[in-house]
Every structure is written in C-alpha cells, then in structure tokens.
Amino acid sequence: MKTTVVGNYPKIPSSKDGVNLRRAINREEKGKISSVELEEIRQKTIIRTINDQLDAGVDIITDGQIRWNELTFPMATSMTGALPGGLRRFYDNNNYYRRPQVTDLLTRTKSFVTDEYKFAAEQSDRPVKAVLCGPITFCDMTDNFYYKSFDKTAEAITDLLAEEVSDLISAGCKHIQIDEPSLPLFKHKMGLARELIDRIFAGTKVESSIFIYFNSIAPIAEGLFDLPVNGIGLDLVSHSGDIDLLADFDPDKTLVAGLFDGRNIMLENEKKIRASIEKILTYLDNDKLILSPSCGLEFLPQKYAIAKMKRMTEIAKKLSAGKGK
C-alpha cells in the first residue's frame, strides 16, 4: 500500500543545530547574510525536507513548499495583476495568509512551481508531486478588483494553471495535485469547477488529483467524485463521518485517504486506522488506495512530522505484508 503527503512541511528543524531557515530569513532582512547565502539555506532546507520523507519511507513526496508562505504564494508572487493584501485566518487554524488583491489582468511572469519541481526532482529517486492552488480556492482567498465576476477570475487563473501544468509535464512531472479546500463552500460552483479542472488537465496523461482538507465534502461529494481527475484526496480526520460518503466513490479513481491527523502530534492508533481502511476497502480496490496525512504537516514541529510519517508508513507496510504483497 502506497503512501504520500499533502504538501507543506515544517521549515525549521526541531534540533538546535540544524539549518534554520527562520533565522536565515531574519539575518538576510537585517543585511547580515546575502540573498545568495539565504538561497543556499533554502535549498538545504528543501533537501532536508525531501530526505525526511524518503527516510520515513513515503512513496510520493513533495518539496514541502518550503518557499511558500501560503497556498496562493507561488501564484501571487509570479504574476502581474496581483498585489499582497492583509492577513486573514487560514480556515480554522492558528495560521494566517496574505490575501492577494487582483487589480489587473493576471499573467504569469515566471513559472509558479516548475522550477521548484525541477530542483526537488533532482534530489529524489522517488516521484515528486507538484501542488497547485485550485481556481475556486484561489478566488475564495483573493479580493478581486479587476475581473467582472468570481467566474471570470476563476477562468483567468485556470488558463495560467493550464500553462503551468503543461510546463510541469514538460519538466517530467508525473503527479500533479490541485488543492481545493474551499470547494465544499461553493456547492453552487461545482459545474464551473468541473469545467475548470477539465481545462487544467485537458489532453494530459499526468496522474492528476484534487485534494480537499479541513472542510467536510458532504455538500459536494457527488460532484467531487465525478471530477475529471485520476485521484481524489480527502481529509478523513477533521470530519470522520465523511468516510461514509465513500459509498458513492468512483472505483476507477484513486483515493488518497487522509487518515493521519496532520494537525495533531498524537500518533494514530493502529487498530483504528486498520478499521477505517477495512471500511474504505469495501468501497474500492486495494490498489486504488493511497494513505496520507489529512493535510500538510507544517502544523507540527519537525520531529512530530517525522513521527507522523513513520507511523503512516509502518502501518502501510504491515497492511501490504498482511495482503501478501
């Protein structure tokens, strides 16, 4: 049974002597180190993040989004037409994001994440998944002062996401995940979402997936399972009842089951995880299931993030052994 992670990862180490990106950013702001030195620290941090995941035995990894401050960051900092706005709470977390202000035509000035993907892929012998913020969530997290409507903004960002997906595929990327945590809040936009997701991945052969965390998928389950993607990732911790909705899951799709709480340090009880997996396997085949944390691991200090990944891969290994694989 395979394992993956959702995206972000703690940027600073639990040990005192590790490379410390927080300190480096502060020192660069004060002029004590150069931007070149800061870039070295960023790269070392990404390599550590990749090694933490490889050492823990995760099969499909990410670069930990070490360069990002928030989900919209790589887009907001690589486009004309978007300015940084005030801080706003990121869903129900003690975590805050700068809300982009769309004030002009959105165009890409550079790739959103393709350069980051290339760097990470060079460091890893296992597949690196690229993650992008989906159009509905982007619009939910943005103040639009330029486009005529929510839908027009969503379409504009979708065109740029499609360009990015094409760049990623050219760079050799095989796994692309679109995060849409806001989608359950936009039941009335599911038709639009379907159209946009289709446009993002049209004509590609990449392993495409969509991940929903924090919000319950109950309002949109049917439309969500029907989206034109290969895989669907779900936070099955924040709303454990959502597991029952999988009765309607499309068995041709892969389920990325977020059963490990990315927001709490407590390690999951193996029996409980096994029970959840048994239930899920009544709805889909073993080879269509990938285990995952419920969300990015940046809500935990590094040593707890490592422990969380290890617990996940240990259970996956035992389950695979039990199935004779």
Added chain:
Amino acid sequence: MLQTTSVGSFPKPPYLVAARAKFAAQKISYDELFELEQKATRELIEMQERIGIDIFVHGEMERGDMATYFAEKLKGFTISGPVRAYGNRYYRKPIVSGDVTRPEAMTVAMFEYAQSLTDKPVKGMLTGPYTMCDWSFNNFYADRRALTLALAEVIGEEARALEDAGAKYIQIDEPAISTRPEELDLAIEAMGIVTHGMKAKTISHICYGDFKTIYPKILDLPVDQLDLEFANSDFSNLEIFKDPPFTKEIALGVLDIHSHTIESVGQVKEWILSALEVFPPEKVYIDPDCGLKTRTLEETEAKLKIMVQAVREIKAEKGWE
C-alpha cells in the same frame, strides 16, 4: 470620549532580545533578565507618557508568545516546538499533557511594577481560555470543551488576582474566538467563568476573523468592551456592526500593525469619523489593530503619535475637549 490605548504587546528593544537569547542558552540568570525586562517596561511607560496615550499597557516585555507564556507558567503544559503562524513568524506550540492548574500568580508582579511607574491606568493582560485551548495540542482532556472550561478556572483566578492588585481594566484576549463559529457558545460560557463578579472594566480583543460569522452573537460575550481590528481591512468590516446595533464599548483598531507604512493623520481621522456614524462616541476607544510586537520601536512610536494626533484633532473639531 475617544480615549486612546493599545492592544497589548510592544516591540522588544534589541538589548532585551539579546538577553532573552542568552537566558534561553543559560548564559545569564533570571535576575539579570528580569532587570532588563523592567528597564524595557520603564522605557515603554515613558514612551506612552510622551505620546499622550490615555490607558496604558505594560508592553509584555516578559512574554514571547501570548499563549505559550501562560502555558509555561501553568501546570499541565509542555511545549512541542516552533510552528509557523504566518510569513516568517513562529510560536512555540504548547501541549496539554495533564491537569491544568495555576501554582502562582502569572502576571501580577509585572502589572504592579508598570502601574507603579505612572498615574495613568495600566491594563492587566490575559489570554482567554478558548484561545489557549485552540492554540495548544490537547493530549489530555476528553475534548475541547473540557479543556476550555478547565482553562477558564485558572485564568479567572488570575483575573481576580489582578483586580486585587488594583487593575481597573482587565483585558482577556480571544483572537481565536471566530475560528469556529459553532463553538462560540463555549467561548462565551468560558469567558463568563473568567469575568464572573468582576468590578474592573473587562475587555476582549479579537482579530483575524470573519466577524460576519459571529455577529451579533459575540455581543453575548460577558465583557464590557470589545477590541476589534478595522484598519487591516480599510474599515470595510464597519458595515457588519450597523445592524443590529453594537451594544458594548468598542475599541477601534485604526493602525495596521502588519504594515511598515505609517498611516496619515488624515486617513486615521477619516476612519474614526466613519466609525462614529456607527458607534456612539461615548462608547468608542481608539487603538491599533493588534499588538505591536512585530513593528520596530520607531515605527511603533510614529504610528501611535499619528493615532493620538488624529484623535486630538477630531476632539478639537467636535468641541469634545
């Protein structure tokens, strides 16, 4: 009318930042650190006198994070490690690993010291039970309700200790209160335990939330005054409080504490005047959006001067002196 104040934290002077690092590395004693915390507090009281603020804060020179500080004083907590809050800002997230109890007063000594330096009232500053729960990993209590109510008991003890020490204003911050609107009743119940029977004026500061989801229910929070951010969103959230009418005192955040830009007197006046169409002037206090600890001391003083100047001009124009 339009009394000026601050939300709580002020930036630490470089010598104190250095001393805190040395203390953490066990290179200086607690007494040496405490002396510098007092020196910095003294300087901040002088700064507030100089600017002409009406209701003072002590500046929280002894605190790192507003939740972690209390977690380290209370029994039942340990610390997990740094977790990022936004940008390059982190907090050391507490773990609840046992029964929460309060072995001794946590904030009284520094309050008494600050109050001894000025004739102006100094606010007693606490972090509310709902926020303490929300910002910790709960590895002990059965659920969030049990933890929040246990925290309400110990924070209530501290609030009464501050009142006994002479605090006329006691602020119990609940920045997390809008995180889960479905838990607002719990936060209100917990605050009731904290403020029960208090004679001091009670205040609660709330920030970074979607007020639409908690208004007007938030008016049931058992405090005299709500301290809210407005500058951060260019006062666009003012609309929310028009209907139904706001019934408590309001402290208006008129300075964006996350921006290096110093607001203009004209801008701050315009904002305050627009707010006076929504709130009756006798119930309005003026302060920054949030704690100022992420700004430099120079930015802090410059911003607060603009705020006081704007209030003076409005009072003069309205004949409220």
